[in-house]
Each structure stands twice: as structure tokens, then as C-alpha cells.
Amino acid sequence: MSSASIRAAIHTLLAGVFAALLSGCDPRRFPGSTFAPRSDMAHWVEAVYFEVIGWDGLILILICVLVFLCLTRFSTRASEDQPKPPPPHPEYLGLEVAWTVGPALILLFIAVPSLRIVFRTQQSAPPTNALIINVTAHQWWWQFDYPSMGIHTANEVHIPVDRPVRFLLNSTDVIHSFWIPAMGGKRDVVPGHVNELTFTPQVTGEYIGECAEFCGLSHANMRFRVFVQSRVAFDDWRANQAGGPRLPTGGPARAGEQVYVTSACTTCHAIAGYSSGYIGPNLTHFASRTTFAGSTLRNTPQNLAAWLENPQALKPGAQMPALGLRGTELNDLVAYLESLK
Ligand code: HEC
Ligand SMILES: [Cu+2]
Incomplete structure (x- = not known):
């Protein structure tokens, strides 16, 4: 087999593996995917993800081309009668500066858009019309309280579409992490300290959430559901929840x-x-x-x-x-x- 056909075979194999991995991103089959953003925050995060992947891709291509050129243009077949190449000069100052400054600039380039999104999702002044929901994490379930509505529930949280929601996160025991892949997070839920997560859901539907920080035996069983509802449906739910329990008739x-x-x-x-x-x-x-x-x-x-x-x-x-x-x-x-x- 020639080296060219080996190379072609490796490329085909890599492309196949890559395609197989990408198919794991299909949000319809995998509700835990972040590639189906349904809130403003999730859109920002996805945008910065693709931006960084884009720049990284360019660098990858550049490096591959350089490696390829080195291998094909500058390689010498080792043989007895060829003179040994001269030892590399120890002081290529320009080169050393370049390969230190270059990557530093690349990191800076990636850091700026990433940090911008970090600050944007940590709004210090959340919108005044935000619905406030207190989230209390327990080993291994989620408590949801709506202080303005007198609603107390667990493991299933209802929120109205197109209205900002502000989760105030606290824990009674260990550190957990609040994560709704289609909406936002992950945000640490720390005992004795209130963290915040604010976003605006944009599409009605049922979404899964989960604890994203190992917190003990049933960590994997610490999930929750988010129901993003139309204004009317949410008001119905809210009216029912705010009332007392149904009395059994017999x-x-x-x-x-x-x-x-x-x-x-x-x-x-x-x-x-x-x-x-x-x-x-x-x-x-x-x-x-x-x-x-x-x-x-x-x-x-x-x-x-x-x-x-x-x-x-x-x-x-x-x-x-x-x-x-x-x-x-x-x-x-x-x-x-x-x-x-
Ligand atoms: C020592 C405290 C304790 C006692 C007593 C107790 N429970 Fe629980 N119960 C819990 C805890 C903690 C959970 C959450 C478990 C989890 O999801 O990990 C729970 C969960 C539940 C749930 C599921 C709620 C949900 O929305 O996830 C039901 C229903 C329930 N308990 C009913 C009862 C009934 C009925 C009794 C009496 C026969 C009872 N429990 C006695 C502590 C208790
Ligand atoms: Cu956990």
C-alpha cells in the first residue's frame, strides 16, 4: 500500500468517526443536548461555541498544512551516503518569540468572546419583570418555591414563555449544579450561598434538567422537568397550585x-x-x-x-x-x- 492510499484510508476513517460523534448531537433523539437552544442564554452560549470552534478549526487546518509541507517538502530519506544535516542553530530568537506570542494571542482571541458571554449570563441587574423562583437542592431532589405566588412544588417547574425567569439557587447539604441543557446553566448550587441564573425561555415545551455535579449515591437520579407554557396555560397552572389541596370526597x-x-x-x-x-x-x-x-x-x-x-x-x-x-x-x-x- 502506498503512503498516499494509507493517508486516504486514515482520512476516511477519521471522517467516519467524526460523523458518528456528530450524530450524537441530534437534539430530537437526545433531549440532554445543548445543540437545540430554546432560551436567549442558550443561544448566546451556542454562538460562542461555534465562534470558538471556527477559530480552532482554522488553526487546525493551518497546522495540518504546515505539518504536511514539512513532511513532503523538507524530509530527507536517511541513507548512508547522504551528508548529515547540520545541527539546528540553538538561537532562533525570532522563532521562539513567535511561538510564545502566537499561542498567547490565540488564547486571548478565544478568551474575549467567551468572557463576554460569561459576564452577560451573570447579569448583576436582572430584568425587573423577572419571575423569581427559589430553588433548593437536596440529596437527591429539587425544591421549587415561587415567593410571589405562594407556590411550593418539587422536581417539576413551570415557567411562562417569553418572560425572564430568575432562579435563586441554594442547597441544604452538598454542592449540586443546576442545568437545563436547552435553556441554561450549569450553575453551582452551594450550601449557605445563593447563586443566580437568569434567562428568558423562548419556546413552549417540556425540557429536562439535571444535577451536573456529583453529589452522592443517587446523583444520576436527581433530575427535574421544566414546563415552558403559554401565558394562559401558566396562569391556569398557577391558579391551581396557589390553592389548597383537593379534599377527598369519599x-x-x-x-x-x-x-x-x-x-x-x-x-x-x-x-x-x-x-x-x-x-x-x-x-x-x-x-x-x-x-x-x-x-x-x-x-x-x-x-x-x-x-x-x-x-x-x-x-x-x-x-x-x-x-x-x-x-x-x-x-x-x-x-x-x-x-x-
Ligand atoms: C424521614 C422523612 C420522610 C418520611 C417519614 C416520609 N418521607 Fe416521603 N420523602 C422523603 C424524602 C427525603 C423524599 C425525596 C426522596 C427523593 O426523591 O430522593 C420523599 C419523597 C416522597 C414522595 C415523592 C415526591 C416527589 O414529588 O418526588 C412521596 C409521594 C412521598 N415521599 C410520600 C410519603 C408518604 C405518603 C409518607 C408516609 C407513609 C412519607 N413519604 C414518609 C422523606 C420522608
Ligand atoms: Cu448531583
Whole structure:
């Protein structure tokens, strides 16, 4: 095989690997992709990404051409009868300055647009019409409180489209990181310190979020969902959430209400008017959520029953004890929780 055809084979192989890697960026198949920006912030980040990749690409091409020229034009076949090349002169001052200053300039070139975006996403004066949401990270779930609306929920956050949202991030235990790939982040969530993240969602839809900082056993099960809604849909959701829980009218849900108020659940969970625990998620409108347990389980009666029987079996390390509920008691409790729309 000639060296040219080896080279061609290597190029084809590299192109194939590159194409395969790029196909992993398809946002329709991979909702965790950042290549489908749906907020102003996500667009800025994507723009700077492509800008830097562009400059890097130019440098890569330049270097490849130079290496190619060196290999083809200046290489000598080692043979006995050829004179040895002279040793390189030790003091090419100009060259040394060039290869020190050159890369420094390149780094500066990349740093300027990157830093511009860093400062732009850390707005010191967020828009006055921003919706403020307090985010509290727990091992391993997310608490969302809307101070201006009296709304307390967990693992699923609803926000109106085209209105700036300002997340105030805090943690009760270790360092987590708040990340919605299609919107913005990652931003560290540090205990005893409030970090901020402000952006404006631009497209309605359901998006995934996740913890992006290893935080213990169930770090991978610490997800959340973001519902970007039209103004009307958001107002409906908000009106329902701000009200008290639905009262069970009878049947198993009514019996389940009694199980709830007489059990240990009340020490850790809040249901407005019933209990005010704050160790676990607020359950006032539990049934209005599509998922639970760090948004890893679909909210179905089967999943809920399995969860109440043995949380750790579904989520390793989950900080909710198995309370030994069985039979009718368990079914009634499930019926009650699933009535809390
Ligand atoms: C010692 C405190 C504690 C007790 C007692 C407790 N829980 Fe929990 N519960 C938690 C914690 C913490 C979580 C969050 C677990 C996670 O997602 O990692 C949780 C999660 C849940 C969830 C899922 C909520 C969501 O939106 O993700 C439900 C439902 C629930 N608990 C119901 C109950 C019921 C019903 C009882 C009583 C039988 C109960 N819990 C007793 C601490 C407790
Ligand atoms: Cu984590």
C-alpha cells in the first residue's frame, strides 16, 4: 500500500468517526443536548461555541498544512551516503518569540468572546419583570418555591414563555449544579450561598434538567422537568397550585387521608392544611406532577405504591424510610395522594 492510499484510508476513517460523534448531537433523539437552544442564554452560549470552534478549526487546518509541507517538502530519506544535516542553530530568537506570542494571542482571541458571554449570563441587574423562583437542592431532589405566588412544588417547574425567569439557587447539604441543557446553566448550587441564573425561555415545551455535579449515591437520579407554557396555560397552572389541596370526597381517597394524617409522613412532608414537614417534597398538589422522585419515575399508582413500600429499591440511598405500609392501607394512601391534583 502506498503512503498516499494509507493517508486516504486514515482520512476516511477519521471522517467516519467524526460523523458518528456528530450524530450524537441530534437534539430530537437526545433531549440532554445543548445543540437545540430554546432560551436567549442558550443561544448566546451556542454562538460562542461555534465562534470558538471556527477559530480552532482554522488553526487546525493551518497546522495540518504546515505539518504536511514539512513532511513532503523538507524530509530527507536517511541513507548512508547522504551528508548529515547540520545541527539546528540553538538561537532562533525570532522563532521562539513567535511561538510564545502566537499561542498567547490565540488564547486571548478565544478568551474575549467567551468572557463576554460569561459576564452577560451573570447579569448583576436582572430584568425587573423577572419571575423569581427559589430553588433548593437536596440529596437527591429539587425544591421549587415561587415567593410571589405562594407556590411550593418539587422536581417539576413551570415557567411562562417569553418572560425572564430568575432562579435563586441554594442547597441544604452538598454542592449540586443546576442545568437545563436547552435553556441554561450549569450553575453551582452551594450550601449557605445563593447563586443566580437568569434567562428568558423562548419556546413552549417540556425540557429536562439535571444535577451536573456529583453529589452522592443517587446523583444520576436527581433530575427535574421544566414546563415552558403559554401565558394562559401558566396562569391556569398557577391558579391551581396557589390553592389548597383537593379534599377527598369519599372512598379509598378519604380513608387514605386518615392514613396520611396518622402516619409518620407528616413529619417530613407538607400538605397545605394537613402537615408542614419540610424534609421531603411538598405534596399539596402531588397528583398534578407527571413524575416524582427526582423526576425519575412516572407518576402512576403502581409506581407510587412501589415507592411507598420501598423507596431505596427504586432510588438507591433515597432519604425516605420504608414505613412498612401494606394492603388496603397502602392502596388507600395511594388513592389519596393521586387525588391531590
Ligand atoms: C424521614 C422523612 C420522610 C418520611 C417519614 C416520609 N418521607 Fe416521603 N420523602 C422523603 C424524602 C427525603 C423524599 C425525596 C426522596 C427523593 O426523591 O430522593 C420523599 C419523597 C416522597 C414522595 C415523592 C415526591 C416527589 O414529588 O418526588 C412521596 C409521594 C412521598 N415521599 C410520600 C410519603 C408518604 C405518603 C409518607 C408516609 C407513609 C412519607 N413519604 C414518609 C422523606 C420522608
Ligand atoms: Cu448531583
